[in-house]
């Protein structure tokens with residue numbers, strides 16, 4: 323008789339209902355700032371660097387977005403406390419290094435580690451079918467010289483059908499010596515700030531429950547319910563690395579790029595895909611094709627050594643396989659509301675908002691946020707960035723316990739080139755009088771100017787500020803840009819050169835903070851770029867002023883009246 327222990331059905335349903343609410347709440351919550359453990363980047367592949375590693379095979383649980391939790395096995399990193407994690411740490415080494423992996427076994431049966439694609443692996447510990455094994459409570463170790471650069475799997479070589487499904491797996495990355503910016507060779511150069519891991523696996527909770535309770539399990543009844551990317555299911559996959567509410571699932575899977583530009587963003591992202599599951603997965607990246615450059619840690623070359631990489635609209639990655647992709651995103655149609663508008667521009671009435679939450683910005687144009695969203699809709703969009711789903715095209719895997727969408731999916735996020743920008747939404751004059759124009763004249767460096775007459779006695783001064791809205795808490799690399807000129811009261815191009823100073827409003831102390839040095843500005847446009855000082859959170863409003871910033875332009879000096887002509891006032895930043 324086969325044992326088929328499973329949670330009572332009604333309990334699963336209740337958890338699902340709670341889970342849906344929980345997932346929505348998680349999506350609506352602001353992205354946490356600096357939640358990662360020290361040294362862990364918010365997104366992108368997280369390396370555990372070698373060449374010596376100390377692993378512990380241990381037990382733990384993972385959380386699923388539908389409110390369930392699943393008992394797992396996994397390889398933990400003894401060097402950082404041996405805390406259970408899924409998947410195991412990403413082991414990163416350099417070609418030619420002598421790699422040593424020790425394994426302590428806290429599980430009740432013999433386990434091991436195999437390294438497919440590495441040659442000459444020697445081990446210690448009792449001999450098993452495929453490699454040396456660590457007995458319960460015992461140890462094993464493995465040594466090899468890191469071979470050809472590439473992406474590899476490491477996993478249990480003991481009863482793998484069961485132990486690998488239970489979670490004894492991880493990724494091994496071999497980097498070319500002295501070239502962390504090459505996947506393989508000089509033809510596979512990539513942007514090291516854009517290196518991503520997509521590790522696929524499946525979970526049948528019945529198997530995990532049977533292992534946890536020591537009961538039997540019939541593999542003929544295998545029914546996977548959870549489909550993972552980096553040990554998480556969508557939408558948890560798009561959360562940052564190391565978020566505190568998924569303590570044993572440290573790796574996010576959000577892929578983030580900026581559009582290709584031959585000068586300012588020429589290098590592709592590197593996507594390392596790893597399938598540690600037992601099923602083949604047809605993975606489909608939306609947005610642009612991805613270029614397959616290697617399989618199973620081997621560069622794709624013709625018999626005569628020519629590049630044999632190819633572009634893919636989707637790609638089936640086989641069980642146990644690894645594949646490496648270079649990825650550049652191009653705005654192929656160059657849609658622009660001024661020069662190349664969409665015919666016709668879509669209306670929100672044609673869009674469907676599930677649960678009144680959307681990743682759409684209200685505008686179909688990259689880098690621009692529209693205002694056309696119904697008032698009940700909350701936009702998660704930060705600065706007009708675009709999101710594309712990357713997901714298993716076996717749509718039953720695009721679910722969490724048969725509820726869509728979820729499971730084996732993540733998002734590609736495309737930010738505007740150069741980062742996000744914010745433009746003034748209002749102006750106020752502190753000294754002087756408005757001559758002409760309003761805040762919209764400050765939205766572009768063009769022929770439109772926001773003109774302020776200076777005071778007319780004593781030291782002549784024009785002093786004004788612009789307000790900005792929608793700056794996300796956690797914005798980084800904030801820079802203020804001012805373009806303007808000072809003209810005579812009779813008009814340009816005559817005019818005095820007047821000292822000009824930029825300030826930013828510090829909400830915490832209700833004071834203006836000077837940005838950089840005072841700059842002389844005469845009757846021709848001058849561009850002033852000033853980086854904002856840390857901590858940036860001092861300058862981004864909270865509560866009723868959430869997301870507000872103020873930039874001030876103070877032009878003061880001499881006894882000749884003048885007119886300040888503001889051409890552009892802009893903030894640029896990296897959104898969290």
Ligand SMILES: [Cu+2]
Pocket residue numbers: 606608711713
């Ligand atoms: Cu799709």
